[in-house]
Amino acid sequence: MESNEAEGVRLQKVLANAGVASRRASENLIVAGRVRVNGEVVTELGSRIDPENDLVDVDGQAVQLDASKRYVMLNKPTGVVSSMRDDRGRPDLRAYAGEWEERLFNVGRLDYETSGLLVLTNDGDLAQVLAHPKFGVTKVYIAKVRGEAAPQAIARLTRGFDLEDGPIRADKARLLDSSRGTSLVELTLHSGRNRIVRRMMAEVGHPVIDLVRRQFGPLRLGTLPAGQARELTKLERGALLTLARHDGAESATAPEPKDSRD
Numbered sequence: 001m002e003s004n005e006a007e008g009v010r011l012q013k014v015l016a017n018a019g020v021a022s023r024r025a026s027e028n029l030i031v032a033g034r035v036r037v038n039g040e041v042v043t044e045l046g047s048r049i050d051p052e053n054d055l056v057d058v059d060g061q062a063v064q065l066d067a068s069k070r071y072v073m074l075n076k077p078t079g080v081v082s083s084m085r086d087d088r089g090r091p092d093l094r095a096y097a098g099e100w101e102e103r104l105f106n107v108g109r110l111d112y113e114t115s116g117l118l119v120l121t122n123d124g125d126l127a128q129v130l131a132h133p134k135f136g137v138t139k140v141y142i143a144k145v146r147g148e149a150a151p152q153a154i155a156r157l158t159r160g161f162d163l164e165d166g167p168i169r170a171d172k173a174r175l176l177d178s179s180r181g182t183s184l185v186e187l188t189l190h191s192g193r194n195r196i197v198r199r200m201m202a203e204v205g206h207p208v209i210d211l212v213r214r215q216f217g218p219l220r221l222g223t224l225p226a227g228q229a230r231e232l233t234k235l236e237r238g239a240l241l242t243l244a245r246h247d248g249a250e251s252a253t254a255p256e257p258k259d260s261r262d
Contacts, residue, residue, distance in 0.1 A: 007048050008048030008049050008050050008051075009048055009049060009050075009051055010045075010046070010047070010048055011026075011030060011035065011037065011042060011045075011047045011048065011049055011056075012026040012027045012030060012045065013026075014049060014051050014056065014065060015029070015030075015035070015056070015058070015063065017051075018056075018063050018064060018065055019234060020058055020063055027045055029058055030042060030043060030044075030045060030047070031043060031045065034058055034059050035056065035057070035058050036056070036057050036058075036060075037049050037054050037055070037056055038054055038055050039055075051065045051066075052065075052066070055245060057242065057245075060242070061238040061239070061242055062238050062241035062242040062244075062245050063238065063241075064234075064237050064238070064241060068102070068122075069121070069122060069123045069126075070100055070102045070104060070120075070121060070122050070123075070231070071119065071120075071121050071123065071126075071231065071232040071236075071237050071240060072097070072100065072104060072119070072120040072121065072229050072230065072231055072232065073117060073118075073119060073120075073219060073221075073224065073229065073230055073231075073232055073236075074093070074096050074117075074118045074119075074120055074228075074229040075115065075116060075117065075118075075221060075224045075225060075226050075227065075228055075229070076093075076096075076110050076114075076115055076116060076117075076118045076226075077115055077226045077227045078112070078113050078114065078115045078210075079091060079112065079113070080092065080093065080112070081093070081112055082106050082108075082109035082110050082111075082112075082118065083106070083109075084097065084104075084105055084106070090112070093106055093118075093120065096120070096227070096229045097120055097229075099229065102122045103122055104120040104121060104122055105120065105121070105122070105127065106118055106119070106120055107119040107120070107121060107126075107127045107130050107131050108130070108131040108192065110213060111195055111198070111211075113211070114197075114211045114212070114213065115210075115211070115212050115213075115226055116141070116211075116212040116213030116214060116221060117213045117214065117215065117216045117219060117220075117221040118213075118216075119216060119219070119240075120229070125244070126240070126241065126244040129243075129244045130216075130217065130240075130243070130244060131192070133191070133192045133193075136190035136191070137190065137192075137216065137217045137243070138171065138188060138189070138190050138215070138217060139188070139189055139190070139213055139215060139216055139217075140186065140187070140188050140213070140214050140215035141186070141187045141188075141189070141197050141211060141212065141213050141214065142176070142184060142185070142186055142211075142212045142214055143184070143185045143186075143187060143197060143201055143208050143210070143211050143212075144182055144183070144184055144208070144209045144210040144211075145182065145183050145184075145185055145201050145206035145207060145208055145209060146181070146182060146206055146207050146209060147181065147182070147183065147205065147206045148178040148179070148181065148182070148183055149175055149178055149183040149185060149204075149206050151175070153204040153205060153206060154173050154174065154175050154185065155173075156204050157169070157170040157173035157185075157187065157200060157204060158170050158171075158172065158173050161203060163199055163200075163203065165193065165194075168191060168193070168196065168200060170187050170188060170189055170200065171188045171189060171190060172186075172187070172188035173185065173186070173187050173188070174186050182209065183206060185201070185206070187200070187201075197211055198211065217239075217240065217243050218236070218239035218240060218242075218243060219232070219236055219239070219240065
């Protein structure tokens with residue numbers, strides 16, 4: 001037999017089963033020192049691992065070994081609650097998760113009137129890290145706001161100011177368009193505070209008319225239509241798992257995240 005479950009499974013077989021490459025190509029990756037197990041480079045072809053507990057990455061990119069985990073990107077429409085069941089009977093996320101057999105739940109939240117990128121998964125460990133304010137996952141929003149925003153207002157967003165719950169500043173802010181009494185502003189934030197984009201734009205004198213989250217960590221919404229969901233690609237899953245693993249060791253000691261809506 002090629003593997004003994006008590007001793008683990010050969011690393012090249014694990015990589016091949018995970019769709020990284022053929023078994024022969026996986027052997028080449030191992031010999032070249034491009035594969036790590038639990039953070040340690042492994043170059044021996046006879047190495048065996050426990051796919052249920054060991055963490056593997058190739059060229060620094062995490063490899064998904066647990067095929068039971070599902071990762072879905074949703075373009076949440078406005079008028080939908082970021083919950084799998086709303087106690088007030090409003091439209092919720094169940095309509096978009098029904099295509100998958102697994103019981104999915106949302107990573108973080110978007111406000112009822114905010115649309116855009118939301119991750120659905122059954123991976124609780126990943127969800128805790130990505131949703132936790134401590135780890136500051138970067139998010140990119142496009143806000144349509146009232147008024148023609150001046151350069152001074154955009155500069156103030158990145159310079160920062162105080163809100164009722166403390167100081168805040170955008171990582172990046174840029175004006176995309178300004179005409180006919182409205183402006184399009186792109187904001188990059190790592191804060192997960194409640195309705196933070198709307199409050200920031202109101203503070204600089206440009207209340208939000210429409211708000212879309214275009215990016216969450218390494219994931220980009222792209223051309224996915226509103227109300228549509230799709231599974232993440234292998235590359236997207238790898239990028240998301242890499243991000244989660246980078247901060248995952250700290251999550252065990254971090255306090256529970258507060259409920260936040262952008």
